[in-house]
Amino acid sequence: MKLKLDITMSLYPWVDMVVxxxxxGxxxxxxxAQEIPGEFEQEMQKMAKKHKIWLLPGSIFEKSEGKIYxxxxVINPExxxxxxxxxxxxxxxYExxxxPGSQFCVFDVPGVAKFGISICYDMWFPETVRTLSVMGAEVILHPTMxxxxxxxIELSIVRAMAAVNQCYFFDVNGLESGGNGRSLVCGPDGRVIYQAEGxxxxxxxxxNIDRVRRSRELGVLRLGQPLKSFRDHIGQFGIYQQGAQLPYLNSLGPLIKPTKLDTLAKLKMQENEYEPPTDPTGYKGFGGV
Known part of the structure; x- marks a missing residue:
């Protein structure tokens, strides 16, 4: 990572932030997993100071009080x-x-914009990016693996999140054991600015942060104004109220890894939560290739 950062800043000395x-790492x-603060963060702090950049060096597994996060x-140019x-x-x-963490995260780059951080699976829950936008984030930094x-599917989610939250969205995916690439950057109208390969x-x-502010003032392509509309109807979402009854969600069963169909059926029967699956055609299904 340090070598790649040196190469990046040699090629593009005008860059102010690296993700x-x-x-x-x-x-x-x-x-x-390691403790934070720790060696990794300290090395990244040195690199940010060396190149005078804002640096989000992906993420690492952190061990803290017997738990792993x-x-x-986020490191500033100092x-x-x-x-x-x-x-x-x-x-x-799978993970x-x-x-899970419990705090949303935004930070200011003085004189530039407010940034929000989201990691990988977070964006599958639109409430997370919406919350960052409501907190004022104009750019979402989204390291993923x-x-x-x-x-x-994720690429479509990136475009949707950028559009409905009227923000820049940087979805930075890893390679090899860290992902299959195809990183994607979208603007506040959901249009693709750049898509990497594998x-x-x-x-x-x-x-151009003014694009975000203009979109939020006048609408996506001067049409829909989702953030303003959300603001004006924010009290109407009963599923988020404390104590809300959610019988359908509760009927979906436990969060488990998929397995072979017959094993899954036995598991559900043992948990006493489901009737055994029936199929009048006699078709048993196949788990895929």
């Missing part, structure tokens, strides 16, 4: 940690052993 992908295994640090963010939605039931076949890339982009 790496999720879990870029040590990979996706929780046994690499997926944590990103090498100071200005904030940290713990991923709110670990990729359950086993990781505790997707190596699975749902990457195409190989290592440095994609330096210049932002």
């Amino acid at each position: 790496f992908s999720e879990l870029c 040590y990979g996706p295994l929780t046994h690499t 997926n944590t990103a640090s 090498g100071e940690v200005v904030t940290r963010y713990r991923k709110m939605f670990p990729f359950y039931p 086993v052993g990781v505790t 997707t190596g699975t076949i749902d990457r195409e 190989n290592e890339e440095i994609f330096p982009l210049e932002l």
